[in-house]
Amino acid sequence: MPEETVFRKIINKEIPSDILYQDDYVTAFRDIAPQAPTHILIIPNKLIATVNDIEIEDEQLIGKMYTVAKNIAKQQGIAKSGYRLIMNCNQDGGQEVYHIHLHLLGGKQLGNLL
């Protein structure tokens, strides 16, 4: 069983965070150390440690994370100007919290990543 992370405490509201959206499947909240004017994390309420651990049965859940991300981008007023969605995986990918999360970054010209 993968170990629970700080994100479980955020989902359960055991520690404070700026939650923008939550339903039975997905939670979205502001990153504590924003790397852009808009930096929001979209996570599944179910613990999936890394992208490597995503199963076929999770496909709908992963799709929902993207639907929530684009809805939040619209609410935050960055849908038209644009934004970036990133999911880091393991050490080389720069993953620090082992509960998958989609970074929604925007509000400025982000520059090239590749």
Ligand code: 5GP
């Ligand atoms: P990773 O490097 O794993 O892709 O991203 C983890 C992200 O979670 C980082 O951007 C970090 O700032 C954010 N983060 C870590 N701990 C907390 C926390 O307790 N609250 C919030 N809101 N964000 C966190």
